[in-house]
Amino acid sequence: MPKSRVRRKVAFTPPPTKSPAxxxxxxxxxxxxxxxxxxGLLWIVTFYVTGAEYPIGDIGNWNIAIGFALIAAGFVVATQWR
Known part of the structure; x- marks a missing residue:
């Protein structure tokens, strides 16, 4: 019976290295x-220290929402930080 051919393996070439991002x-x-x-923090602190008179006295407790919205915007910007 004839002997089968031996397959030659191709030499391993590693993939090119990527430069670090x-x-x-x-x-x-x-x-x-x-x-x-x-x-945002100063907005909320000012609201509490002045007895709801400042920063904007006419909107009442919405000042707290504005302060927290500013802090939340800071967290949104923080997602861009690497």
Missing amino acids: KLHSRAWVAPVMLALFLI
């Missing part, structure tokens, strides 16, 4: 994020 944030992300956090 750049994980740099834009320069404005961190300052805007911190500013939104601080403004």
Whole structure:
């Protein structure tokens, strides 16, 4: 019986190496994020310290919602930070 041919294996070539991805944030992300956090916090603190008279006295407890909205906007901007 004839002997079957031996298959030659192709030499392994590793896939090309990728350069590491750049994980740099834009320069404005961190300052805007911190500013939104601080403004929201100061808005709420001012509302409580002044007895609901400031920052906008006519809207009452909606001042708390504005403060939390500013803080939430800071978290939205924080998603862009790397």
